[in-house]
Structures are given as structure tokens and as C-alpha cells.
Amino acid sequence: MSNIPIQIISTLFIIPLFISIYGAETYGAWISILSIVALFLFFDLGFGVPFTNEIKNGANDDFISSIFYLILILSIFAAFIFLQTANLVFGFFNLDIANEIYMYISIYIFLEIILGIFSCILNGKGYVASVNKIKLYGEVIYIVFLTGLIFFDFNISSFIYALIVKTIFNGLVLFYISFLRLKLFSFTNNLISKSNFLSFLKDISKYQTHRISEVIYQSADNLIIQYYLGAGSVTIYNITSKIAVLFTRTIAPKFTSTLYLFINKTHKSTFQKNYTLLESKFLRLGFIFFSITLIINEPIINYFYSTNEFGGFSLTVVFSLWVLAEYFFINSYTHVIAFKKYNTLMFSSLFEMITNLLLSLFLINNYGLIGVAFSTLIAKVIFSYIFYYRVFHYINNWKWGINTLKLIIKNIIFTCIVLILSIILSKSLSNSIFTIIAMLLTVTIFNLLIFDFKILIKKNLGLYEKFKLIILK
Numbered sequence: 001m002s003n004i005p006i007q008i009i010s011t012l013f014i015i016p017l018f019i020s021i022y023g024a025e026t027y028g029a030w031i032s033i034l035s036i037v038a039l040f041l042f043f044d045l046g047f048g049v050p051f052t053n054e055i056k057n058g059a060n061d062d063f064i065s066s067i068f069y070l071i072l073i074l075s076i077f078a079a080f081i082f083l084q085t086a087n088l089v090f091g092f093f094n095l096d097i098a099n100e101i102y103m104y105i106s107i108y109i110f111l112e113i114i115l116g117i118f119s120c121i122l123n124g125k126g127y128v129a130s131v132n133k134i135k136l137y138g139e140v141i142y143i144v145f146l147t148g149l150i151f152f153d154f155n156i157s158s159f160i161y162a163l164i165v166k167t168i169f170n171g172l173v174l175f176y177i178s179f180l181r182l183k184l185f186s187f188t189n190n191l192i193s194k195s196n197f198l199s200f201l202k203d204i205s206k207y208q209t210h211r212i213s214e215v216i217y218q219s220a221d222n223l224i225i226q227y228y229l230g231a232g233s234v235t236i237y238n239i240t241s242k243i244a245v246l247f248t249r250t251i252a253p254k255f256t257s258t259l260y261l262f263i264n265k266t267h268k269s270t271f272q273k274n275y276t277l278l279e280s281k282f283l284r285l286g287f288i289f290f291s292i293t294l295i296i297n298e299p300i301i302n303y304f305y306s307t308n309e310f311g312g313f314s315l316t317v318v319f320s321l322w323v324l325a326e327y328f329f330i331n332s333y334t335h336v337i338a339f340k341k342y343n344t345l346m347f348s349s350l351f352e353m354i355t356n357l358l359l360s361l362f363l364i365n366n367y368g369l370i371g372v373a374f375s376t377l378i379a380k381v382i383f384s385y386i387f388y389y390r391v392f393h394y395i396n397n398w399k400w401g402i403n404t405l406k407l408i409i410k411n412i413i414f415t416c417i418v419l420i421l422s423i424i425l426s427k428s429l430s431n432s433i434f435t436i437i438a439m440l441l442t443v444t445i446f447n448l449l450i451f452d453f454k455i456l457i458k459k460n461l462g463l464y465e466k467f468k469l470i471i472l473k
Contacts (some may be wrong), residue, residue: 006139007250011242014143018150019160019235024309028231029095030156031238035219036089037105043078044071044113048120049260049337055124064131064185068117072128075113079106089218093226104160108167115171121178121185128258136172141167213349218249220353221372224360230366240311243297244319247289248326254332257283264320279331286327294320300336311369318373325381332388348387355379 019027034243051067122131145165149158178184225234259278297316301309336344356379363371 006143010143010146011246012152012300014146015239015435016146017306019305019309019339021150022155024151024235025231026156028226028234028238029097030159031222031234032093032095032099032104032226033090033156034159035222036093036095037082037109038215038219040078040082040109041112042099042215043081043109044075044116046164047071048116050340050342051117052120052124053340055121056126057126061186061188064121065188068187071117072114075110078113079110082106082109091200094230095198095226101157101160104157104164106161108164111164111167111171115167115175118171118174118178121255125178125182125184125337127177130177131174134177135170137173137368138166140171141169180288209350213346213353215358216353220357220360221241221376223371224357224364225372228364230434234368236309236311237315237372239301239309240297240369241316241322241373242321243293246264247293247323251289252326255330256337259334260338262349263335275331275335278334282331286330287326288325290320290324293323315370318370318377320379322373322380325377325384329380334390344387347381349355352379352383355382370423 015027047067054063083102084098084105086105087099088274090097119131119135122128140160142165146158146162149161156159221237225237281342294316297319300311305416356375359375359378360372365373367370367374
């Protein structure tokens with residue numbers, strides 16, 4: 001979670017700087033390039049989560065070294081395939097990119113795949129905080145390099161060079177800590193038993209299918225818009241969804257990647273209690289983030305970018321619903337990963353991807369950007385409900401419905417109050433930045449009053465103790 005402020009800085013300052021210098025079309029082209037590059041990162045076979053799980057469960061050096069050599073081969077193969085197909089793929093999506101950039105992108109793909117293995121090792125061994133700290137430093141280096149390269153007129157290459165620098169920094173530092181400093185593994189020449197290795201490959205093939213489907217449906221929005229409407233529309237879609245993406249595809253995965261390592265199978269009653277507690281916290285976060293997205297999306301874009309990059313209030317509503325849906329299902333999704341239900345992940349994401357692609361292709365001609373956004377929302381809700389939600393609610397026959405319904409009703413009332421007061425505040429304040437601050441304070445204060453009033457009025461607790469209870473209760 002620690003690198004999120006750096007990403008916010010990039011969103012609010014670096015990207016507007018780039019757009020002001022090079023234009024929305026150029027930035028939209030970069031987003032489309034990044035969506036294509038994400039497809040080539042699939043060649044790591046989706047080793048990340050299953051590999052981390054295996055290390056957490058006590059995998060030995062032979063296993064770790066075997067996977068390392070496998071990933072080394074795959075990273076070389078991925079970079080080679082990209083170089084051979086780049087002209088064809090980029091040409092199909094009408095992206096006019098200089099040929100020399102292809103080499104740098106292939107280097108980035110190689111480094112991203114091979115160096116990512118060391119963060120998995122550290123996470124699996126329990127050094128999650130160290131990994132997050134290193135990645136925070138990497139984000140700072142990325143921002144500094146990116147800003148400098150934009151200033152010196154490197155155009156789209158600014159993003160690529162900065163990504164390479166960040167990847168090298170993260171990878172080398174993680175390698176140093178995991179191998180040279182902590183000696184968590186060794187590069188042995190012994191291979192693990194064939195049966196164990198094949199079992200692991202079976203698991204990651206299922207997870208890879210899930211990961212391919214998930215990234216395709218996330219990248220498909222940009223590429224479909226690029227193909228049908230052009231790079232300028234990609235920028236509008238991307239900028240309008242920035243806050244929603246921050247909450248759903250940046251913050252939400254951070255929760256999952258941290259929590260699944262600590263979720264264990266316990267006694268049924270204890271497990272259900274812990275699950276329900278997480279459910280209530282995530283629902284609460286979902287309604288808060290939904291309110292924030294709905295309230296401040298337009299003022300943020302107009303203030304830091306311009307009115308040209310805002311896609312309209314209807315699009316904001318759909319993106320806000322993205323957030324609500326994400327946090328409604330994130331608890332079930334996290335437990336699916338923790339319990340290694342890779343079949344569930346595979347089928348859910350596969351059908352979600354197919355549904356999103358078909359609906360997007362059908363709706364974009366009639367409804368434009370909002371059709372694409374709505375397609376993503378529909379696919380997310382349908383298949384998250386069927387494959388994640390049902391796994392831990394209906395299959396286990398838990399009697400949780402009444403409590404969750406009360407929580408949802410309370411959150412809906414809270415959201416309505418916040419929206420009404422925010423509209424009043426926005427009309428009474430002329431300065432847009434003060435309006436944004438007032439709206440955020442309104443969300444925070446009413447959240448405290450509705451959910452934590454009993455803690456706030458306790459006289460025997462100091463301010464620090466009250467805050468700690470509010471966060472951790």
C-alpha cells in the first residue's frame with residue numbers, strides 16, 4: 001500500500017504534464033502500448049501467486065531453483081516473441097511506433113518476468129513489509145526519471161526508459177536481500193521430483209488462464225477503443241476512470257496480495273467469524289470509495305487536466321459502480337486465492353473475459369465509451385457472484401444475510417447523506433480545490449459518525465486509542 005501515494009502523484013501531476021506537452025493522442029497511444037505489453041508478460045506462466053504459496057508452505061531450494069531456471073527460459077522466449085510480432089500487432093491497432101522502441105520494450109519484458117521472482121521468494125518467506133518498502137523506493141525513482149525524461153523531450157520513450165530503470169532497481173535490490181543478505185535460497189543444480197514439478201505446473205496453468213483472462217478484459221477496453229475510436233478516446237476513457245482504477249486495480253489487489261498470505265483454514269466457527277469481519281470492512285470501504293469517486297471525479301479531472309479529458313457524468317457513475325462491485329466481491333476473491341481454488345479463478349475470469357469482449361464489441365458502436373465501461377461492470381458482477389461469492393456463502397450455508405443487508409442499508413443511507421451535503425458544499429464554495437477537500441472531509445466525518453460514534457464518545461480513551469480502535473476494530 002505504501003507506493004500508492006507515489007502513484008497518485010504520477011496520476012495528478014506527471015500525466016497532466018505529459019498530456020500538456022505531447023497531447024492526448026500521444027498519451028492514449030502509450031496506454032494502448034502498455035495494454036499490448038501486458039499481454040506478453042503472460043509468458044511467465046502466472047507463476048507469481050502459486051509460487052509464493054508454495055514457498056509459504058515450505059518449498060525447498062531445489063524447487064525454487066527449478067522455477068528460477070524455468071522463468072529464465074520463459075523471459076527470454078517472451079522478449080523474442082515480442083520482437084518478432086511487434087510490427088504486426090502494433091500495426092493492427094494503428095499504433096505508429098519507431099522500430100528502435102521495440103528493442104527497449106523487449107528488454108523491459110525480459111527484466112519484468114525474470115526479476116519478479118525475487119519478490120515472490122521474499123513474500124513467501126514472510127518479508128512482505130520489506131518488499132513493499134523496496135517497491136516504494138522504486139516508484140520514487142520511476143517518478144524522478146520519468147519527469148526528467150519528459151522535461152528533456154523523450155516523448156513516449158520517457159515511460160519505457162523509466163519502467164526499465166524501476167524494474168532493474170527493484171529486481172537487483174530484491175535479489176541482493178533475498179539471496180546475498182538473507183540467503184533464503186540457493187541456485188542448486190538438482191531438480192525436484194517430476195511429480196511435484198508437474199503438480200505445480202498444473203496449478204499455474206489454471207492460475208495463468210485466470211490471469212490471462214483478467215488482464216485481457218482489463219486491457220481489452222483500451223485496445224477496443226483504440227481500434228474503433230482512436231487514441232484520443234483512449235485518453236478520455238483512461239483519465240475519467242483514473243480514480244476508479246486507483247481503488248479497484250491498484251488498492252484492491254494490494255489487499256488481496258497481503259491478506260491471502262495470512263488466511264488459514266481454522267475451525268469453522270472461527271473462520272466464519274473472521275470471514276464475516278473482513279466482509280463488513282470491505283463493504284464499508286467499498287461504499288466510502290464509491291462515494292469519493294462519484295463526488296470528486298469530475299472536479300479532479302477538470303482541475304488537474306482539463307474539461308477535454310472528462311468523459312461525462314454518466315461515465316463517472318458507471319466507474320463508481322465498478323468500485324462498489326469490486327469491494328463487494330473482494331473478500332470472496334481473496335479467500336479463493338488463499339485456499340488455492342485455481343479452478344474457480346480460471347473459470348470465473350475466462351467467462352468474465354469472453355462476456356466483456358463480446359459486450360464491448362457490441363455496445364461500443366451504439367453507446368461509445370459508456371458501452372465499454374458498462375460491459376466491464378456487467379461481466380464483473382455476473383461472474384464474481386457466480387464463482388467467488390457463492391463459494392464462501394451458499395456452499396458453506398452461512399447465515400450471514402441479515403447482518404450484511406443491515407450493513408448495506410446503513411452504507412446506502414450514509415452515501416445519500418454524503419452526496420446531498422457534498423452538492424450543497426460544492427455550490428457554496430467557488431474554488432474547486434477547496435470543494436474537493438470539503439467533500440473528502442464530509443465523507444470522512446460522516447463515516448466516523450455513522451460507524452464509530454460509540455468509540456468517539458468514550459471518555460476513558462485518548463485520541464490515539466480511539467483512532468486505533470476505529471481502524472482495527
